[in-house]
Amino acid sequence: MASEKKQVAMTGNEAVANAIRQINPDVMAAYPITPQTDIVQFYSTFAANGLVDTQMVTVESEHSAMSATVGASAAGSRAMTATSSQGLALMHEILHIASGFRLPIAMPVVNRAVSAPINIHCDHSDTMAALTTGWIQLYGESAQEAYDNMIQAVKIAEDPRVRLPVMVCYDGFITSHAVENLVLVPDDAVKAFVGEYKSEYGLFDFEKPITFGPLVLPDYFSELKAQQSDAMLAAKEVILEVAEEYEKISGRKYGYFEAYKLDDAERVIVVLSSAAGTTKAVVDELRAAGEKVGLLKPRVLRPFPAEELVKALSGAKVVAVMDRAETFSTQGGQLFAEIRSAFYEASKKPLIKNYIFGLGGRDTTTSDIRKVYEELKKDQERGSVDRKVTHLDVRV
Template sequence: MPEVKNRQAVTGAQAIANAMRQINPDVVAAYPITPQTPVVEYFAQYVADGAVDTEMIPVESEHSAMSAVVGAAAAGARAMTATAANGLALMHEIVYIAASSRLPIVMPVANRALSGPINIHCDHSDAMAERDSGWIQLWAENAQEAYDLTLIALRLGEHEDVRLPVMVNFDGFIISHGVEVVDFLDDEVVKKFVGEPKVKYPLLDVDNPVTYGPLDLYDYYFEHKRQQIEAMKHVKRVFKEVAEEFEKISGRKYDVLDKYMVDDAEYIMIALGSTAGTIKYTVDLLREQGHKVGLVKPWIFRPFPKKELQEILNGRKAVVVLDRSASFGAEAPLYEAVKSALFNVENKPLIGSYVYGLGGRDIKVEHIKQAFEDAFVGNLNPDEERYLGLRE
């Protein structure tokens, strides 16, 4: 395991800003929005201090921020931005264009509830609204993962077989503003890890002129969508390759799924983001009481780790899926995907859906216990959505 040389107590926002400093992107265009603001604030300080060579564009909106990084990435620059909630929603149109133009932009998203009513706290409705946009979605549990995944995201998106933008999701306030201990890599180590930008069809290559964003009608649009589908198929393999390389420099292991105490687990909970930390703690408590429980936390939500979940969930007694967003009139997004993945599994576990934490509502150990206890007594209904921490 590589020696830890730089251990600091920082917020998730500082950790990500530091990753951005070490990446030293060519262009960063961003607009402030709570709780993403400190990411860009810290990074702007690095720009002002001359610690990076980045061209920083303080734009007038998130729509412009995403447009500017699309333009920069098409030119051949390594381009980044960051946002949250309504900012991401304002980017929406260009989010799709970034993915369909196959531009490997990296964007940390400090997950926050979408208005309305207006709310600045954590939930996953912002990222879930972009789940079909063609972006890769990585999900961090804490500041350390937010830092690590930002570095991994860069290599993943730029890979020849992928060429897709990557969203690094980290829970607003809980991760963005919470102070934790983070082990940073040396600047030189990161510089070597991220390497030179790998560009494809750069507009600045005037000897080989190309056109970005042409009209693409019924004769070719479908073929270009098929290419995006294909690129997503390569993501998990490339992620594993990059993660392996990252482990060598950091000692920290990443995979498609984070599996906690699952080997002999009869009851498995699935959740994204920081809540996984609380679940791990609860798993430990329940294990002390003799319950065979475990947690699966997808590090990648798009592409969805269907095959990996099928393998791990097959034959378990029950699966409890926790969603930090709702899909009004349908099943919650993570639950829906997990349930769909289990359709072809030989020994289907019982499955249940729990929505929690909307608008930053706290999720407590007792809530997680409550969901597990429903599973212990077989009180799960695959067609029923339940709520944790909600007043009746």
């Protein structure tokens, strides 16, 4: 039983570095950036002590980190990298190439605000800007979830129905640097779970040499993009299959999202990652006072599980979607826009509003969350939302 397994105390980054140690990829090309840095440090130490035999490429930038990872993956090896914030932004061009090449790269992204102003702390502006790059995105609340997502990401990415890269996102400092108790899956179980990597194509078959990355003009471009879109759709199914399989070795359940006290909830917060933990504490407190409140914490943003989210939220009267990143559309955050759009065809729609919060690492406390639930209650009584988009914690 999972509950009987030995707990260890680790930071999020240490847990993720250990997941990668257990996977022991062929190639790891990475560049340091706060708050991702100690993944690379831990991993270099594992390599220096023979705990892994991965070929390390200590590149000179994140652009080269992703470029080398693409090269290594295209060559036919299991290749990884890791990044944050500016690093992800610098990789951006090659993110599209990794997915367009259908390379199953699993990459931790430790969420951090993108400059300017420069800031090293958490928000989701980095990965939100990468939603259209063709990568699968998984978000985790805790070190445990980051670890579990990391291992599942490899299996999802490499599934022949998918063959797409995956970002494993978790919150900078809050999750990456805080020490938590968690349970690791035994090394040999992880090894068996991810299995030997078998690539579709490689660059070392000299009998049947391939051309990888040719110039594709309008006569074929759309077809290749349609394939990619199909693969993303297939990932929806594969993500659940992999979760089910992972439950067998870990005892922990995963899906598209976590529904927390949602069944009869009238007022619901939708929020990603670590802020969900804070929200759970408030939900518990308000539930004890008889309030019908709940939480939905998305885990998978790409592919976007629109139907499932609509179904899960259809019983709510008012929903607050909380975005930890601005879009500057003046119409709210990205998660808000997508969830609201998902309800367009629904016969039963809750009131939906948006809060932008926690930018640049601003702490989101239980009193902030309490305030949101209080405002939702007023909205519910009034039968309309007072404001579509609110910056939760900005001084005026």
